[in-house]
Amino acid sequence: MSEAVVERKVLQELEEDIQRLVEIYELERKAAFCYQCGTCSGSCPVFMAEPEYNPRKMIMSLASGTWQSFINSEVAWLCAMCHTCLERCPQRIEVSEILTEVRNILARRGILPDIIAEKLRRVMERGMSAPYSKLIDKRRARYGLPPAPVFDAEAAKLVFDIFAVNHVLAAKKAREGGGSP
Numbered sequence: 439m440s441e442a443v444v445e446r447k448v449l450q451e452l453e454e455d456i457q458r459l460v461e462i463y464e465l466e467r468k469a470a471f472c473y474q475c476g477t478c479s480g481s482c483p484v485f486m487a488e489p490e491y492n493p494r495k496m497i498m499s500l501a502s503g504t505w506q507s508f509i510n511s512e513v514a515w516l517c518a519m520c521h522t523c524l525e526r527c528p529q530r531i532e533v534s535e536i537l538t539e540v541r542n543i544l545a546r547r548g549i550l551p552d553i554i555a556e557k558l559r560r561v562m563e564r565g566m567s568a569p570y571s572k573l574i575d576k577r578r579a580r581y582g583l584p585p586a587p588v589f590d591a592e593a594a595k596l597v598f599d600i601f602a603v604n605h606v607l608a609a610k611k612a613r614e615g616g617g618s619p
């Protein structure tokens with residue numbers, strides 16, 4: 439697993455956002471009620487494949503202020519958003535919601551892995567995250583599916599504007615020395 443390598447200065451700036459997140463979700467209080475049962479991690483499909491991704495530990499590190507190492511790693515981006523952890527936690531701790539908010543905080547500052555930025559660019563350009571090839575059309579035809587819908591760039595732009603996708607990509611470029619957002 440490669441490291442995201444977030445600069446020390448940016449880590450300091452992130453502190454405020456993470457602290458706000460901890461307060462909004464009352465994480466310090468909820469962490470005290472966590473049974474440490476491991477149901478969240480034990481049910482997590484990503485943890486099964488990649489033990490470095492441990493939702494219980496990530497939530498605890500946010501609550502205890504020791505989140506720097508996981509923020510500084512691409513594991514923060516592995517969640518599959520299945521919400522099994524949220525559904526199964528006996529204490530109803532919002533594990534997946536909190537981890538999603540962490541990624542939102544990172545993305546706003548342009549901290550996201552190259553592969554995700556690349557997929558965002560592809561979606562903006564063609565409406566699909568995988569590289570387009572004629573093979574896609576052939577496979578759709580083979581399975582009796584209609585041709586892929588034509589990408590409506592104008593309508594899609596509205597969605598991208600709402601989710602500030604351009605801002606995220608520009609912030610990443612600026613962080614990496616490619617110009618200001």
Ligand code: SF4
Pocket residue numbers: 478481482483484485493516517518519520521522523524533534537
């Ligand atoms: S939502 Fe994310 S953290 Fe929770 S079980 Fe699914 S993959 Fe794991």
Ligand code: SF4
Pocket residue numbers: 471472473474475476477478479494497526527528529530531533
């Ligand atoms: S499932 Fe809930 S109570 Fe159990 S370890 Fe995870 S966060 Fe704590």
